[in-house]
Amino acid sequence: xxxxxxxxxxxxxxxxxxxxxxxxxxxxxxxxxxxxxxxxxxxxxxxxxxxxxxxxxxxxxxxxxxxxxxxxxxxxxxxxxxxxxxxxxxxxxxxxxxxxxxxxxxxxxxxxxxxxxxxxxxx
Numbered sequence: 760x761x762x763x764x765x766x767x768x769x770x771x772x773x774x775x776x777x778x779x780x781x782x783x784x785x786x787x788x789x790x791x792x793x794x795x796x797x798x799x800x801x802x803x804x805x806x807x808x809x810x811x812x813x814x815x816x817x818x819x820x821x822x823x824x825x826x827x828x829x830x831x832x833x834x835x836x837x838x839x840x841x842x843x844x845x846x847x848x849x850x851x852x853x854x855x856x857x858x859x860x861x862x863x864x865x866x867x868x869x870x871x872x873x874x875x876x877x878x879x880x881x882x
Contacts, residue, residue, distance in 0.1 A: 764853065775841060778841070788811050793857070797853070853872055
């Protein structure tokens with residue numbers, strides 16, 4: 760599985776962005792998809808994940824209520840809608856895939872990673 764993330768950019772605090780991650784391969788629907796982020800000088804942090812069916816999601820505490828993860832299996836794409844953005848959301852955002860029916864929040868569980876897309880939130 761190859762993952763291509765896009766949609767990052769510069770936005771003012773309080774604004775919104777939508778990230779997309781498109782996967783190659785014909786088994787996209789078999790994978791749990793996740794977003795992680797890594798701010799400069801910090802460890803990679805779990806942001807959100809969604810199971811193959813879309814019926815279960817999980818969010819990191821710092822983004823819950825502001826971010827929404829979704830997927831379109833017909834388009835092999837997972838999305839991250841980010842609202843009410845804060846300067847502390849500034850980071851490189853990575854999408855990841857794991858062939859599983861459940862959600863894990865640790866980086867070591869994910870087999871495939873996209874290249875990352877930069878999100879910068881100005882105050």
